[in-house]
Amino acid sequence: MLHSFLLIDEFQTIRKRQRMHTASFDEEPAPGGEPPETVPEAKLRNMGLRVYVALTAKEMASMLDLVDAVILSVQPERMLEWRKQVTALRPVPVLLWCDHLTFPSSGCKLDTELDGMLTATMSPSELHCSLLLGFNQFIERRGWQQEREQLLSKLEERKWIDQAKTVLCEVKQISEAEAYDFLRKQAMNERKRIVDVATSIVKVYQLLRDQKQGGR
Numbered sequence: 010m011l012h013s014f015l016l017i018d019e020f021q022t023i024r025k026r027q028r029m030h031t032a033s034f035d036e037e038p039a040p041g042g043e044p045p046e047t048v049p050e051a052k053l054r055n056m057g058l059r060v061y062v063a064l065t066a067k068e069m070a071s072m073l074d075l076v077d078a079v080i081l082s083v084q085p086e087r088m089l090e091w092r093k094q095v096t097a098l099r100p101v102p103v104l105l106w107c108d109h110l111t112f113p114s115s116g117c118k119l120d121t122e123l124d125g126m127l128t129a130t131m132s133p134s135e136l137h138c139s140l141l142l143g144f145n146q147f148i149e150r151r152g153w154q155q156e157r158e159q160l161l162s163k164l165e166e167r168k169w170i171d172q173a174k175t176v177l178c179e180v181k182q183i184s185e186a187e188a189y190d191f192l193r194k195q196a197m198n199e200r201k202r203i204v205d206v207a208t209s210i211v212k213v214y215q216l217l218r219d220q221k222q223g224g225r
Contacts, residue, residue: 011077011102011140013059016049017069017091018082020110021062024048049082049106049129056133066094073099078143080127082106085117092120102147104140124150166204173207176214 018024053060061076063069073079079095081088081103092103102124105111112119125143127136170192177188192210196203 011058011144013076013078014053014061015069015072015076015079016053016060016062016082016106017079017095018049018062018064018106019084019087020082021048021050021064023110049080049127052129052136053080056136069095070098073101076101078102078104078124078140078147080104080106081123082108082111085112088120088123092122100151102143104143122150169204169211170207173210176210180214 050060050062059076061072063072069079073095078101081091082105083091088105095101095103103122104125104127105119105123107126107128124147125139127139131139170189173192174185174188177183177191178185181188181191183191192203192206196206199206
């Protein structure tokens with residue numbers, strides 16, 4: 010579960026100014042009217058959660074290791090930029106604090122890789138539920154990304170091995186099966202992975218070929 014958060018709040022000054030303005034009028038909200046905007050930091054701390062606040066990328070980087078997740082309260086066009094900066098340093102859940110400042114109109118576009126959304130009007134139980142769903146979304150998306158990276162890595166390895174077999178077939182005049190057997194035995198003798206042996210063979214062959222063509 011998520012217990013500590015880094016809040017990146019580009020609207021902190023505006024929110025505090027709004028709250029001070031509201032507090033200067035000792036009036037009850039109109040029936041059916043919108044509740045006064047709640048500062049995200051205060052809302053989360055009232056739930057017993059630990060919150061750190063960052064206003065710049067440098068502050069974010071210095072505090073990222075202290076938290077379980079990041080909450081963005083930023084301009085819509087800067088969501089993607091902030092998420093990339095965060096995840097480049099450390100893979101953590103990234104959620105959006107959604108209100109009239111961060112999502113001012115229906116025309117706004119959300120970053121599809123955000124892990125969840127929180128709002129000022131949510132009750133503590135609703136916020137806890139959203140945080141749990143966001144954490145689960147992060148775990149699922151992270152697992153999918155790792156599977157994708159592993160698949161791409163295997164495809165890349167397969168490419169080098171296939172190229173090495175082609176080189177061996179041409180140079181040694183042997184079959185593909187014999188070429189693969191050669192790679193396997195060479196890897197065992199050198200205590201290396203087959204793909205590492207294959208990569209070396211292909212690169213040496215390309216280097217010799219380029220030198221030969223250059224000599225001509």
